[in-house]
Amino acid sequence: MKKKILVIDDDLNVSDYLASLFQDKGYQVSVAGNVKEGIKLAKAQHPDLITLDIEMPGEWGPRFYRQLSQEPDLKNIPVIVISGLSGHQYAVVKAVASLSKPFDREELLKIVDGILN
Amino acid sequence: MFKKILFATSATPASDYAARVAFNMSKEYSAQLNIFHVLGVPSRGFSQVVVDVKTKEKVSVDEEYLFGVTEEIKAYYAKYLDKGLDHTIDVAVGFPAREILRQAKDTQPDLIILGGSTGDEEDSVYKKVSAGSTLQKVAKSAPCPVMAVNRPAASFWGGMSNILFGTDFSKTSDKAFDFAVKLAKAMDCELHVFHALDITGLQSGKLTDQDEIEQKIREALRKIRARYQPRLKELKNYSMDVWEGIPFIEIVKYARDKHADLIVMAHHSKRRPDELDRLGGNVEQVIVRAGCPVLSVNK
Numbered sequence: 001m002k003k004k005i006l007v008i009d010d011d012l013n014v015s016d017y018l019a020s021l022f023q024d025k026g027y028q029v030s031v032a033g034n035v036k037e038g039i040k041l042a043k044a045q046h047p048d049l050i051t052l053d054i055e056m057p058g059e060w061g062p063r064f065y066r067q068l069s070q071e072p073d074l075k076n077i078p079v080i081v082i083s084g085l086s087g088h089q090y091a092v093v094k095a096v097a098s099l100s101k102p103f104d105r106e107e108l109l110k111i112v113d114g115i116l117n
Numbered sequence: 118m119f120k121k122i123l124f125a126t127s128a129t130p131a132s133d134y135a136a137r138v139a140f141n142m143s144k145e146y147s148a149q150l151n152i153f154h155v156l157g158v159p160s161r162g163f164s165q166v167v168v169d170v171k172t173k174e175k176v177s178v179d180e181e182y183l184f185g186v187t188e189e190i191k192a193y194y195a196k197y198l199d200k201g202l203d204h205t206i207d208v209a210v211g212f213p214a215r216e217i218l219r220q221a222k223d224t225q226p227d228l229i230i231l232g233g234s235t236g237d238e239e240d241s242v243y244k245k246v247s248a249g250s251t252l253q254k255v256a257k258s259a260p261c262p263v264m265a266v267n268r269p270a271a272s273f274w275g276g277m278s279n280i281l282f283g284t285d286f287s288k289t290s291d292k293a294f295d296f297a298v299k300l301a302k303a304m305d306c307e308l309h310v311f312h313a314l315d316i317t318g319l320q321s322g323k324l325t326d327q328d329e330i331e332q333k334i335r336e337a338l339r340k341i342r343a344r345y346q347p348r349l350k351e352l353k354n355y356s357m358d359v360w361e362g363i364p365f366i367e368i369v370k371y372a373r374d375k376h377a378d379l380i381v382m383a384h385h386s387k388r389r390p391d392e393l394d395r396l397g398g399n400v401e402q403v404i405v406r407a408g409c410p411v412l413s414v415n416k
Contacts, residue, residue: 060275066376087134087269093373093408 002028003116006047008038008064009082010056014101018051018082021105022112035059039067042074048116054083054091065092078115080108118303119148123226125217125255128154128193134272135232138264138410140197141274142230143204150204153220154190155213156183167210178210214254221260228412229259233267253401256384256413262296263384263413270408274378281309281377283368283403286340289383293414297381298348307354309375310345312337313367313399314359334359365402377409384413 005027009015012033019029030045032038034056042050050068054061061081069075081092084101091098097111124139126132143150156178157167165178176182186208191198198204209216221229231252256263266272282297284290294310301308314333316325337359349355356375360367372380382400404411 054273058275060273062273062376063275063278066279069376085137085273087272090268090270090408091273093270 002026003049004028004030004045004047005112005116006030006032006038006041006045006050008032008035008050008056008061009053010034011053014053014082021109025109025113027112027116035061035064035067038064042068042077043071046073047077049112050077050079051082052079052092052095054081054085054088062091065094069094080111080115082108118300119143119146119227121151121224121226121228122148123151123153123217123221123224123229125153125155125213125220125229125231125251126190127213127232128190132232134269135230135266136194136197137272138266138274139230140194140202142228143202145276147203148227150202151220151224151226152190152194152204152206153217154186154206154208155216156186156208156210165210183208213251217251217255218258218260221255226261228261229255229263231255231263231265252404256400257415259415262381263415264379264410265404265413266410267404268406268408271410274410277304277378278306279309279375279377279379280306281311281368281372281375281380283311283313283364283380283382283399284341284345285312285364285383285399286344287383289415291344292416293381293383294345294348296412296414298351300379300381301352301355305353306378307356308349308352309371309377310341310349310355310357311368311371312341312359313364313371314361315364316361317363330361334361365399365406368399368403369406369408373408379409380407380411382411382413384415 005022007015007018007029010033015031019031022029030041032041035058052061052064065079078096079092081088081095081098082101082103089098096115099108119142122139122143126136139150157169166175167178169176187206190206207220233249252265280297280301282294284294297308314337316330338357341357360371380403382403384400400413
């Protein structure tokens with residue numbers, strides 16, 4: 001069964017790129033453009049991994065993480081922060097990794113493969 | 118709730134994280150933002166020669182220099198100002214704390230936002246273990262609440278929904294509580310009332326008996342209920358907790374546990390006169406360590 005990745009990013013260019021990157025590696029990908037949509041998809045699909053942008057319209061990424069961590073079924077899903085904001089590595093304390101935009105695709109895939117396989 | 122915000126900035130990386138919060142708050146609450154920068158300290162008396170806060174060089178203040186600094190601030194914050202924010206930029210010469218307080222007195226903001234100390238940019242043994250002297254002086258005497266954003270982790274603003282109010286049951290804490298309730302009501306936030314039982318003093322010379330600690334926790338919880346619960350009932354969501362340990366550490370831990378967006382505390386009150394300003398006070402330590410902005414109320 002394919003491992004599922006949820007990409008949360010309001011920038012369509014980034015989310016499309018991430019989706020194609022993960023799909024090429026054989027993962028099943030779903031995309032959310034904001035926190036509300038992200039929570040909805042996380043509850044419906046129980047992904048194996050989430051990539052999370054920080055600055056998004058409305059609620060920001062750390063708010064998503066808070067809501068996620070309050071759901072017993074979802075709180076242990078690993079989260080990778082991918083953001084262009086300075087200091088993003090401090091945004092989600094329990095994130096498994098934090099990458100700056102523009103990120104190195106090989107580095108990201110290595111982290112993802114390490115977590116999911 | 119916030120109509121006028123005074124953002125006091127050095128326009129250096131030390132203020133970047135506070136800037137992120139200040140600009141986001143202004144946008145979110147449609148507040149007028151006054152960006153205020155103190156150029157530097159006069160080298161002597163009323164001299165127009167100042168030591169520039171950023172470059173540490175002596176410069177002569179004239180209209181051209183003032184214009185240049187204002188343009189520099191505009192350029193530094195261009196990515197935020199492009200978004201059509203209602204803002205003004207003011208610059209002044211003098212000691213930063215004194216000028217910020219003067220500006221607050223003149224413009225009557227609802228909130229002052231301050232960043233980390235410029236001293237944090239240098240190698241210093243005090244780095245990250247003490248709040249800057251400007252912040253301490255402003256927080257102590259400001260006519261309105263002062264929000265401090267010291268760590269990068271405290272800058273991930275995305276609105277407010279979860280407020281932690283830390284109390285030591287002092288009178289100033291009661292004022293801070295009034296403000297926290299007002300804020301929680303206006304912003305429809307959950308409010309967590311928290312007291313950290315200080316067991317560091319209890320332990321001097323002997324290990325404190327656990328029964329004694331738990332008895333003190335129960336007493337503190339009763340005190341919280343008696344003192345704050347009648348007003349808390351005005352809110353949809355609230356909680357009350359007491360943890361034991363080193364107060365500022367427990368407050369930071371509790372805020373992390375509750376995913377607080379904001380910590381509200383009194384500025385403060387129970388400090389002994391002999392305590393060093395530089396390292397004293399739970400609120401200063403919380404400011405330095407918290408993963409969210411800290412709002413201090415002094416009157």
